[in-house]
Amino acid sequence: MKPFNRVCVIGAGAWGTALAGVAARAGRKVTLYARDAAVAAQISATRDNPRLPGIPLDRGIVVTHDIAAASSADIVIIAVPAQHSRAAVAALAAHLSPGTPVIASAKGVEHGTRRFMTEVIEEAAPHAVPAILSGPSFADDVARGLPTAVTLAAKDEALAVALVHALGSAAFRPYHTTDVRGVEIGGAAKNVLAIAAGIVVGKQLGASALAALTTRGFSELVRLGCACGGRSETLAGLSGLGDLILTCSSPQSRNFSLGIALGRGEPAPRDKLSEGAHTAPALLELAAAHDVEMPVAQAVAAILAGRSTIDGAIDNLLTRPFRGEG
Numbered sequence: 001m002k003p004f005n006r007v008c009v010i011g012a013g014a015w016g017t018a019l020a021g022v023a024a025r026a027g028r029k030v031t032l033y034a035r036d037a038a039v040a041a042q043i044s045a046t047r048d049n050p051r052l053p054g055i056p057l058d059r060g061i062v063v064t065h066d067i068a069a070a071s072s073a074d075i076v077i078i079a080v081p082a083q084h085s086r087a088a089v090a091a092l093a094a095h096l097s098p099g100t101p102v103i104a105s106a107k108g109v110e111h112g113t114r115r116f117m118t119e120v121i122e123e124a125a126p127h128a129v130p131a132i133l134s135g136p137s138f139a140d141d142v143a144r145g146l147p148t149a150v151t152l153a154a155k156d157e158a159l160a161v162a163l164v165h166a167l168g169s170a171a172f173r174p175y176h177t178t179d180v181r182g183v184e185i186g187g188a189a190k191n192v193l194a195i196a197a198g199i200v201v202g203k204q205l206g207a208s209a210l211a212a213l214t215t216r217g218f219s220e221l222v223r224l225g226c227a228c229g230g231r232s233e234t235l236a237g238l239s240g241l242g243d244l245i246l247t248c249s250s251p252q253s254r255n256f257s258l259g260i261a262l263g264r265g266e267p268a269p270r271d272k273l274s275e276g277a278h279t280a281p282a283l284l285e286l287a288a289a290h291d292v293e294m295p296v297a298q299a300v301a302a303i304l305a306g307r308s309t310i311d312g313a314i315d316n317l318l319t320r321p322f323r324g325e326g
């Protein structure tokens, strides 16, 4: 396999900027693409992204507004919100050399189509080779170079290993797998479940309730993941259980914070992306299509859509029939 040297990251938000830093730290030549020319110019001039305030951009990273810069990339990383990934990949497709690995890093399921992020890449850039990176990793931690471990999946194991070597470093440790579906379902489901965990905290239901909710949420994630073809060891790994633990326990998470605000009866935090809120309906459609029960995710979707009050949803969950664990 040819060595990967040039990396182009699409999306100059918090995660794209953090991943550009990861690639630069791993010794790669990095271009960070911002859709908005003014944003590209500002980040390039100040070497600071307001989404990651106070964390200087690595000196070697070139910031551009020119999508054609992707044409020289050996690896492309898509770091835009899940519902925008198709548009970002479509705009990129004509500039990619055939066979270029395109790594999805959004955590969600597409509305309407119920497609996972690698499926979106397959459809929008059929000549690219999709991969997915996911796991417990806050952009702020990663950009600061704090120790992080994630999962990186590609159908071809040799490619997954090569991508790990191209992006990994002491502080950023990707583990490779060929279980693409298992990795992407963990990231998508945990965001929805983290909103429920936040509600538990916002409603002050106690630490025991939070542990119960997180664990029963994990059962849902595993049920859906296995039904969609993911492997149980992946779902119990960094991109499933690992990310669920992180996001269901830290106010640094935007999904958890949304839940806390909802539980307290406060307005949702402004200008903060909550992928779980966007993914909840599509996740439930997937669950229904596979005949999988997801009561916690269902409660989140019902609350967000205004079909249920928080108290009503909690009552529903607490009065479900007793059953065997599993």
Ligand SMILES: NC(=O)C1=CN([C@@H]2O[C@H](COP(=O)(O)OP(=O)(O)OC[C@H]3O[C@@H](n4cnc5c(N)ncnc54)[C@H](O)[C@@H]3O)[C@@H](O)[C@H]2O)C=CC1
Residues within 6 Å of the ligand: 010, 011, 012, 013, 014, 015, 016, 034, 035, 051, 079, 080, 081, 082, 084, 087, 088, 105, 106, 107, 108, 137, 138, 139, 140, 273, 275
């Ligand atoms: N922030 C974090 O800690 C982490 C985020 N993620 C995932 O990464 C994804 C992006 O999240 P953030 O970077 O945090 O969001 P963000 O809101 O900070 O940034 C999103 C960026 O995408 C850009 N964008 C939107 N549509 C685009 C398009 N069509 N072409 C090019 N750029 C476009 C926006 O201009 C914005 O700069 C989400 O799916 C999130 O779940 C994953 C791991 C960690």
Ligand SMILES: O=C(CO)COP(=O)(O)O
Residues within 6 Å of the ligand: 107, 135, 136, 137, 138, 139, 191, 194, 243, 246, 247, 252, 253, 254, 255, 256, 273, 274, 275
């Ligand atoms: O995915 C993340 C950490 O792994 C980031 O979580 P939030 O999107 O909830 O902030």
